[in-house]
Amino acid sequence: MAPIFEQASEWNLMAALFIGIAFGWVLERAGFSTSRKLAGVFYGYDFVVIKVFFTAAITAALGLLFLNYFGVFDFENVWMPTTYVTPTIVGGVIMGLGFVMGGFCPGTSVCAAATGKLDALAFIGGIVLGVVLYTFTYEPLWETLRGKGKLLIEGSDTPGKVKIGELIGVTEGVAVLIFIAFGIFVFWFVEKIKKTYNIKDVEY
Amino acid sequence: MNGKHIFGLVMLITLGLFIAFTSVKKNESAEISPDQLNKKIIQQTRYFTPEEVAKFIISEDPSLQLIDVRLPKLYNKFSLKGAMNIPLKNILNEDNLLYLDQDVYKTVFFSNGTSDADVAWILVTRLGYENVYVMKGGLNQWVENILQPSEHSVVWDRIDDQMYQYRKGASEYFGGKSIEATDADVLVKPKKAPIKRKKKEVEGGCE
Amino acid sequence: MEDKSKKYMNPYLAGVLLGFVIMAAFFFSGEGLGGSGAFKDVIKTAVVKVAPEYSQSSTYFKSAAESEHSPIKTWLVFEVLGVLIGGVISGAFAGRLKLQVEHSPKITSRTRIIFAVLGGILFGIGSQLGRGCTSGAGLSGMAVMSVSGFLSVAAIFGSGYLFAWFFRKLWI
Numbered sequence A: 001m002a003p004i005f006e007q008a009s010e011w012n013l014m015a016a017l018f019i020g021i022a023f024g025w026v027l028e029r030a031g032f033s034t035s036r037k038l039a040g041v042f043y044g045y046d047f048v049v050i051k052v053f054f055t056a057a058i059t060a061a062l063g064l065l066f067l068n069y070f071g072v073f074d075f076e077n078v079w080m081p082t083t084y085v086t087p088t089i090v091g092g093v094i095m096g097l098g099f100v101m102g103g104f105c106p107g108t109s110v111c112a113a114a115t116g117k118l119d120a121l122a123f124i125g126g127i128v129l130g131v132v133l134y135t136f137t138y139e140p141l142w143e144t145l146r147g148k149g150k151l152l153i154e155g156s157d158t159p160g161k162v163k164i165g166e167l168i169g170v171t172e173g174v175a176v177l178i179f180i181a182f183g184i185f186v187f188w189f190v191e192k193i194k195k196t197y198n199i200k201d202v203e204y
Numbered sequence B: 001m002n003g004k005h006i007f008g009l010v011m012l013i014t015l016g017l018f019i020a021f022t023s024v025k026k027n028e029s030a031e032i033s034p035d036q037l038n039k040k041i042i043q044q045t046r047y048f049t050p051e052e053v054a055k056f057i058i059s060e061d062p063s064l065q066l067i068d069v070r071l072p073k074l075y076n077k078f079s080l081k082g083a084m085n086i087p088l089k090n091i092l093n094e095d096n097l098l099y100l101d102q103d104v105y106k107t108v109f110f111s112n113g114t115s116d117a118d119v120a121w122i123l124v125t126r127l128g129y130e131n132v133y134v135m136k137g138g139l140n141q142w143v144e145n146i147l148q149p150s151e152h153s154v155v156w157d158r159i160d161d162q163m164y165q166y167r168k169g170a171s172e173y174f175g176g177k178s179i180e181a182t183d184a185d186v187l188v189k190p191k192k193a194p195i196k197r198k199k200k201e202v203e204g205g206c207e
Numbered sequence C: 001m002e003d004k005s006k007k008y009m010n011p012y013l014a015g016v017l018l019g020f021v022i023m024a025a026f027f028f029s030g031e032g033l034g035g036s037g038a039f040k041d042v043i044k045t046a047v048v049k050v051a052p053e054y055s056q057s058s059t060y061f062k063s064a065a066e067s068e069h070s071p072i073k074t075w076l077v078f079e080v081l082g083v084l085i086g087g088v089i090s091g092a093f094a095g096r097l098k099l100q101v102e103h104s105p106k107i108t109s110r111t112r113i114i115f116a117v118l119g120g121i122l123f124g125i126g127s128q129l130g131r132g133c134t135s136g137a138g139l140s141g142m143a144v145m146s147v148s149g150f151l152s153v154a155a156i157f158g159s160g161y162l163f164a165w166f167f168r169k170l171w172i
Helices: A010-030 A035-043 A048-069 A085-102 A106-114 A118-136 A138-146 A164-168 A172-196 B003-020 B034-041 B050-058 B072-077 B094-100 B115-126 B138-147 B158-173 C011-029 C036-050 C052-057 C059-066 C075-094 C109-129 C134-143 C147-171
Strands: B064-068 B106-110 B132-135
Touching: A010 A106, A010 C011, A010 C075, A035 A048, A035 A085, A035 C147, A048 A172, A048 B003, A048 C011, A048 C134, A085 A138, A085 C109, A085 C134, A085 C147, A106 A118, A106 C075, A106 C109, A106 C134, A118 A138, A118 C036, A118 C109, A138 C109, A164 A172, A164 C147, A172 B003, B034 B115, B050 B064, B050 B106, B050 B138, B050 B158, B064 B094, B106 B115, B106 B138, B115 B132, B132 B138, B138 B158, C011 C134, C036 C052, C036 C059, C036 C075, C036 C109, C052 C059, C109 C147, C134 C147
Parallel strands: B064 B106, B106 B132
Antiparallel strands: none
16 A cells, blocks of 8 residues: 555665655656756747646646555545645746746756756755855745635535646546646647747757 | 537547546545554554453443454354354455445454454454454464463552452352353354445445 | 757656656645655654754744644655655756856856845745645646635736846846
């Protein structure tokens, strides 16, 4: 019965290391270790981020629901972020700005630094600075904002932990199907752009 | 669009359609986390004293489900009235779990002492079952308190006197004074607990 | 004939594999993948070590200072260490290990580094405020169909496209 390992056990930390290795390996293989490829998504010359991102999210959501269906995984009892609308959007906007400026996100920057990109190292330094800045200005600037806009659904026994299906009033299975349809549309759209403007895959 | 893309698309849509007709189910054997278990273990409310258990039996409490976790050999010699026998080593059998996974009855485990019953309690509590208890002190305490109540076992005062009277009454009820007493009342066949399970069933779809 | 291992993987295949990694994280540990959380954990540990009095007075660090467990021994820190190792392994096999500052030919390395640091700072702040970065809040959140995950991804990419025009000189 999943989760297999107890949260604070050494085994779990070992699992974390191996899952991290697999994560890093896939990121590197997909080309996420180069900022020029990553930033391409915003300028229409490389859509690898969108493709990998959506395929991964769809695969994982579908897979977890299947594990749940076969009774080996409790989808209801899993790590689930609490939805705070305001800080998520404000934080997301700040991160988006950081993405076009820095060309990485934290996970990919670690992977890029591993392959010797010094700009990724600088980006990591920036993250550390950013987190420190955040912590020192936490009480005056962020504390109230962070708790704003908690999304509540009536009749839910886990306040704030809202799934898409609950929000739009369908089962999670149907929500995943909608997600898949949306993903396929996005894939079709980016392939179309690629074809229309004759964009070639670039290698950095 | 090449062959691989089409294959991927078909896979995605098929799997997606399939999962759309199922709903998220709460998986029955979801174990509780160690820290939750710890909170439950240290709660004294998970114990019933032999007196409390005796009260339940005498008042024919319909929600009581007594489980003797000792070996069948010992169970056949002597057990509590209405108790059923599920030896500790068999407690995780599917059939036996059906008796335990419900929240209508209060399930009280007992053995000779406390520890075997405690083990049974921990096992089923980890499975997330509710309403399970342990008879503190087990049958040894039962014999001492209920079947052979002694005036001199404790410092005497009024409350103890009441307790003594109660124990004496209970002792008579259970045909006391001797553990060899194999009264017909003591040996009853295990009752069949109606199996009621509280779990969300999968709704609709292509089951 | 070009060495095949140097090519990047088909993005859809990579996505499916990444999806399996996320599933594995949930299945084995009940956790989602993450990136920024590890930085926070390390910084918390460092601050508590370096300035114990300060950490007592600050709401942000108080929980870390009072916790018995070292926050550095967390799942996310080990996972990010794994990413580092995985990146090195894959990079080595593909022959992509090379010390360099990667930038568009139109800008200098200096400009690239400055903007990388700025971007990092913004990501540091944003990920703390938004409870996780692209992988932690976004990808893992979407994997469990959490509204928070979808909102986060929409906000990050939306704002990315919004601001992309202003920084186009950095990339194209």
